[in-house]
Amino acid sequence: MKKIISVVGARPNFMKVAPIHRAFGTYEGQWQHSIVHTGQHYDAAMSDSFFADLDMPHPTWFMGVGSGSHAEQTAKVMVGFENVCLEARPDCVIVVGDVNSTVACALVSVKLGISTVHVESGLRSFDRAMPEEINRLATDAIVDQHFVTEQSGLDNLLREGVSSERVHMVGNTMIDSLHYAMAKADRSDVHQRIGVEPGTYCLVTMHRPSNVDHPEQLRMLLGVIASVSSERPVVFPVHPRTRNKMAEIGVQLPESVHLIDPVRYVDFLALMKSAAVVLTDSGGIQEETTALGVPCITARTTTERPVTTDLGTNVLVEPREEAILYAMGEFTAGRHKKGVVPPLWDGHAAERIAAVITAHYS
Numbered sequence: 001m002k003k004i005i006s007v008v009g010a011r012p013n014f015m016k017v018a019p020i021h022r023a024f025g026t027y028e029g030q031w032q033h034s035i036v037h038t039g040q041h042y043d044a045a046m047s048d049s050f051f052a053d054l055d056m057p058h059p060t061w062f063m064g065v066g067s068g069s070h071a072e073q074t075a076k077v078m079v080g081f082e083n084v085c086l087e088a089r090p091d092c093v094i095v096v097g098d099v100n101s102t103v104a105c106a107l108v109s110v111k112l113g114i115s116t117v118h119v120e121s122g123l124r125s126f127d128r129a130m131p132e133e134i135n136r137l138a139t140d141a142i143v144d145q146h147f148v149t150e151q152s153g154l155d156n157l158l159r160e161g162v163s164s165e166r167v168h169m170v171g172n173t174m175i176d177s178l179h180y181a182m183a184k185a186d187r188s189d190v191h192q193r194i195g196v197e198p199g200t201y202c203l204v205t206m207h208r209p210s211n212v213d214h215p216e217q218l219r220m221l222l223g224v225i226a227s228v229s230s231e232r233p234v235v236f237p238v239h240p241r242t243r244n245k246m247a248e249i250g251v252q253l254p255e256s257v258h259l260i261d262p263v264r265y266v267d268f269l270a271l272m273k274s275a276a277v278v279l280t281d282s283g284g285i286q287e288e289t290t291a292l293g294v295p296c297i298t299a300r301t302t303t304e305r306p307v308t309t310d311l312g313t314n315v316l317v318e319p320r321e322e323a324i325l326y327a328m329g330e331f332t333a334g335r336h337k338k339g340v341v342p343p344l345w346d347g348h349a350a351e352r353i354a355a356v357i358t359a360h361y362s
């Protein structure tokens with residue numbers, strides 16, 4: 001039996017790995033799939049509940065690296081993951097997404113000579129000020145196989161010189177999880193708990209360093225959120241990075257802004273599905289709103305997921321007051337994109353990944 005390890009570290013990794021774990025489970029006797037949790041995210045709302053919501057087994061290894069500077073966090077993940085690989089001797093390592101744990105583990109496994117694959121490969125924002133862009137570029141430069149979610153990923157990799165037989169267009173495992181967990185999300189009582197009517201509110205998330213780390217920028221965004229809340233209630237689950245920065249600048253928001261702690265995955269799906277509109281700077285939420293057909297305004301200068309603006313419901317706006325409020329006004333006037341679901345975002349991406357990896361070993 002061959003051994004395969006998938007790495008999770010931060011919140012957006014969990015929903016990408018859960019379907020992969022399930023898919024390898026159907027190859028009984030051929031594969032033993034295990035999960036390593038680096039501990040990059042450690043708050044229960046950022047980590048633990050995702051295992052329950054996605055019916056994922058507990059990780060076989062938990063490294064508990066926690067927060068730190070990029071160098072510190074990346075270095076701790078590398079040291080911990082090298083020990084895991086030396087102990088477990090996997091035949092293949094899967095890294096997903098673009099967080100610090102992704103690049104750290106890819107570096108370790110490639111250097112140990114372990115076949116390494118990247119899921120959600122090839123995405124590019126072309127903005128090297130984003131830590132995630134550096135993580136994506138570095139990971140894609142060294143891994144053996146690339147699984148892509150959209151055409152732009154394929155085009156970017158080929159342009160960067162990756163040979164086409166190493167690139168596989170399989171769809172989006174994050175959308176596999178969305179399909180899987182939607183029945184649970186439909187039973188969520190999150191709207192009652194918060195006190196908002198489904199279909200009426202704007203759901204907000206903000207956590208990119210470029211938006212929240214500079215007091216002026218954060219103050220501006222909170223002002224925008226306050227003005228949106230004069231038209232409709234706002235639900236704003238606050239990422240710990242943002243919470244810390246908000247505490248530093250001490251801004252008061254109106255009562256119609258429901259500031260809440262990060263919520264578990266199924267509750268977030270329920271909030272997204274029944275939002276009137278979403279305002280975000282996240283990567284994954286651009287994709288999830290496109291899959292759900294919910295209008296999304298992304299306050300960033302670039303997106304590494306152009307299919308969400310080309311085909312989906314996402315509009316990209318400069319993270320400036322007038323630009324965001326203009327986009328919000330367009331939404332209120334009924335001029336928002338209807339969008340279609342991108343090719344292969346059908347809930348079966350992980351099965352395709354497992355099939356390609358299995359074929360590679362047989």
Ligand code: UD1
Pocket residue numbers: 010011012040041042043046067068098099100101131132207239240241244282283
């Ligand atoms: C990370 C990813 C980002 C992803 C985001 C999703 C990188 C470079 N960034 O950003 O791509 O979109 O996760 O959530 O990997 N903290 C806690 N509890 C936690 C985790 C973090 O309080 O469980 C606080 C710490 O103060 C920490 C800060 O949040 O310093 C930032 O955490 P970090 O893991 O460095 O990056 P994120 O901003 O979460």
